[in-house]
Structure formats: structure tokens, C-alpha cells
Amino acid sequence: MTISMYAASVPVFKQMLSSLSDVLAKAEAHATEKKIDANALLQARLFPDMFALTRQVLIAADFAKGACARLAGVEVPKYDDTEQTFAELQARIAKTLAFIDTLDAAQIDGSEERDISTSAGPNSKNFKGLTYLLHYALPQFFFHVTTAYALLRHNGVEIGKRDFMGKVKTAE
Amino acid sequence: MTISMYAASVPVFKQMLSSLSDVLAKAEAHATEKKIDANALLQARLFPDMFALTRQVLIAADFAKGACARLAGVEVPKYDDTEQTFAELQARIAKTLAFIDTLDAAQIDGSEERDISTSAGPNSKNFKGLTYLLHYALPQFFFHVTTAYALLRHNGVEIGKRDFMGKVKTAE
Numbered sequence: 514m515t516i517s518m519y520a521a522s523v524p525v526f527k528q529m530l531s532s533l534s535d536v537l538a539k540a541e542a543h544a545t546e547k548k549i550d551a552n553a554l555l556q557a558r559l560f561p562d563m564f565a566l567t568r569q570v571l572i573a574a575d576f577a578k579g580a581c582a583r584l585a586g587v588e589v590p591k592y593d594d595t596e597q598t599f600a601e602l603q604a605r606i607a608k609t610l611a612f613i614d615t616l617d618a619a620q621i622d623g624s625e626e627r628d629i630s631t632s633a634g635p636n637s638k639n640f641k642g643l644t645y646l647l648h649y650a651l652p653q654f655f656f657h658v659t660t661a662y663a664l665l666r667h668n669g670v671e672i673g674k675r676d677f678m679g680k681v682k683t684a685e
Numbered sequence: 686m687t688i689s690m691y692a693a694s695v696p697v698f699k700q701m702l703s704s705l706s707d708v709l710a711k712a713e714a715h716a717t718e719k720k721i722d723a724n725a726l727l728q729a730r731l732f733p734d735m736f737a738l739t740r741q742v743l744i745a746a747d748f749a750k751g752a753c754a755r756l757a758g759v760e761v762p763k764y765d766d767t768e769q770t771f772a773e774l775q776a777r778i779a780k781t782l783a784f785i786d787t788l789d790a791a792q793i794d795g796s797e798e799r800d801i802s803t804s805a806g807p808n809s810k811n812f813k814g815l816t817y818l819l820h821y822a823l824p825q826f827f828f829h830v831t832t833a834y835a836l837l838r839h840n841g842v843e844i845g846k847r848d849f850m851g852k853v854k855t856a857e
Contacts, residue, residue, distance in 0.1 A: 514797050516815055518688055525819050559731075559839040625686055638855050643688055647697050648853045655827030656834075656849060663835045667731040677828060681820045683810050 518584055518625060519618035522646055526577035526613055529658050532679025533573060534606045536662055536672050540566075541599040543670045551599060557668050559660070566664050568594075570602045573657035574609040580650035581613040583629045584642055585620035690756055690797060691790035694818055698749035698785055701830050704851025705745060706778045708834055708844055713771040715842045723771060729840050731832070738836050742774045745829035746781040752822035753785040755801050756814055757792035 514520070544551045556565045564572070571594050582589040590612055596605050627642035631649075640649060662677050686692070716723045728737045736744070743766050754761040762784055768777050799814035803821075812821060834849050 514813075514815055516688055516690055516693060516797055516819075520815065521688060521693055521819055525823075528820055529824065559835055560841070563838060625688055640853075640855055641686075643686055643692065644854050647688075647693055648700055649850070651697075651823070652701065652827065652850055655824065656831050656846070659828050659831035660835055662828075663731055663832055666735060667839070669732070674828070678821070678824060681812075682816050683812055 517618065517622045518642065518646065519621040521651075522581055522584055522621060523613050523616060525651070526581065526654065527610060528679045528681070529654070530574065530577055530606050530610055532677055533570065533658050533661060534603060535679065536665065536670075536676050537570065537599055537602055537606075539672050539676065540665050540670045544599075554665065554668055554670070555597070555599070555602075557664055559664050559667060563660075566661055567596060567602065569657045569661040569664065571596060571605065573654055573661065574605055576650050576654040576657065578609050578612055579631070580646060580654070581616050581621065583631070584624040584627065584646060585616045586624070586627065587616070587620070689790065689794045690814065690818065691793040693823075694753055694756055694793060695785050695788060697823070698753065698826065699782060700851045700853070701826070702746065702749055702778050702782055704849055705742065705830050705833060706775060707851065708837065708842075708848050709742065709771055709774055709778075711844050711848065712837050712842045716771075726837065726840055726842070727769070727771065727774075729836055731836050731839060735832075738833055739768060739774065741829045741833040741836065743768060743777065745826055745833065746777055748822055748826040748829065750781050750784055751803065752818060752826070753788050753793065755803070756796040756799065756818060757788045758796070758799065759788070759792070 540554050541551065543549070544554055555567050558565050579589050592605065592608065596602050624642040629640045629642055629645040631638050659677070662672065665672060712726050713723065715721070716726055727739050730737050751761050764777065764780065768774050796814035801812045801814055801817040803810050831849070834844065837844060
């Protein structure tokens, strides 16, 4: 197997979105078990001007969706950011996973030199596909997935690195 | 340019280790300016059973060093984990950057199927090179880089996403 733009994108996002889903399931179970208001976790922040858990999850999912769509050259699906509960966040992750699963290697492979434009607020950024994936979208994605985890750990949810990493295929 | 095992490893680790160095420099300046004991940041944790900042930095640097060495098929350099100060952490990052800079694309490219073994405590894990890089080493690396950042943000250091991301090459 040779590394490719597809290999470095869709399967990586799938691994980490699946583990994020598992982490959120543990967080919800923790809230239920400890009789904690779910919003105490969903609205938790590591610092007042950082995003709350809900937004961290939405942004992570959006980097997965946006990166895979842009590399494949298809329109980025627009989802409304209305999710407020654990169930809604899970549905958003599931919807994102289902979307990126519709993209196949033939669409994404060879996108190294594809022109990619993203807009964040008033600014737009222009990249080539390779730089966009490896130096922008993946670091951003991992930032938000990790921050969601860190935020839950900080609030006492009993999760560990194994939950963060998800299922990694080791060799026989 | 075609994506390769080198393109997905050394340049990515370099970007993020350089930004981690900048983040730590801002943290040290913050401590000096606010007359905070540097150890209040260096020994800070997000939760009692999580690693402190110093250890987060060392582990991040070690994933960069270990991943690049193993993919290149060279011995992983052993560094003693004695770093306690910001200056020592900066030196560790600089040493790590200098090491991975000694590896060239010819050594790392084509390592997709290379057998990689890592040991974490009593357990060893066996991977193929591609899975090891994309599904294990990079997620672990980003985990610790992000946790170091999150920990400093949580402690009031004035850093932003731009500091985390470092220098990303956009297209003209």
C-alpha cells in the first residue's frame, strides 16, 4: 500500500471521529451516573474565551467534512449548527462520518496540487491540497478533538488515552 | 508534488514543534511579566492524573523523534528526560528538530509497509509504517502538543490558535 491523499484523510478522520463519539458517550454516561446536568459538560470551557465542548465537537466534525469534500472537489455540505445535546452531537458526528464515507479514493487521490480556498470570517486562505491537508486541516482537526477530550478530562470524566486514540490497526 | 511518507512526517512535525517552541516562549514571557513562578506553569496539569506541562512537551518531542527515526529505519536517539525549565524544554525541542532534519526523504519514503515496533511499558505494539504514522504517531503527537497548549490557555497564558498552528504555507 502506498500513502495517498485518501489514505491520509478519510480513514484518519474516521478513526478520530469514531473515538470522539465514544468519548462523548462516556461523558454522557458519566453525567447520568453522577447526576450532573449534562450542560455542565456540554457548556464547559477550559478558559472563558475558549469554545465550549459543543462547539469544539462541531468544529472538529466540520474540519473532517470540509477537508474531505474540498480534496474530493465536491461541494462542502452545509449543516446548521444547532446541536445542543449529547444525542445531537452524536447525530452530527454520525452524519459527518456518513458523508465522508461517500467519498472514495479515486476522488481524493491526486489532489496534492488542487487549489483549495477556505474562508474563516472575513479572510480567505488559499492552499494547495497537500499543504491544506497536512499542515492546516489535520492540525486544526486534532486541535479540536484533543481540546474536547482535555475539557472532559479536566471535568473529571473517566476517559483515557485509549479512548482518545480509538481503534488502531496493529500488525499481526 | 506527490504525497509521501516523508511529506506526511518530517515537515509536519517541524511545523508543530516550532509552534510549540513559540507557545512555550510566550508562556515563559507571561510568567516573567506577571511575576509568576515558572513552575506554576511547568508543573501545571489539567487534572491530577494527567501529565504536567513538562512531560507533555517531552512526550510530544519523543513522538516526533521516534516516528521519524523508525520510519527512516535508524536507531531512535535516547535522550534523558531531565528537562525542568523552559530553557531546557526549548533545548529539547531544538535537539529534536535538529535530529529529524538529519533524515532525508530517501530514507523515509517507501516506508509504508515497514515493520515498526514500539514499546510502551510492558507492552509492545507492531505496526506497518503507514498505519503507524497516520493512525498512531501523528494522533499521539497532536494529542500532546494540543494538551500543552490547552494547559497553558487554561492557566491564562495569552496565546491563540495562530500560535498553535505556526507557519502554514499558503498558496500565492
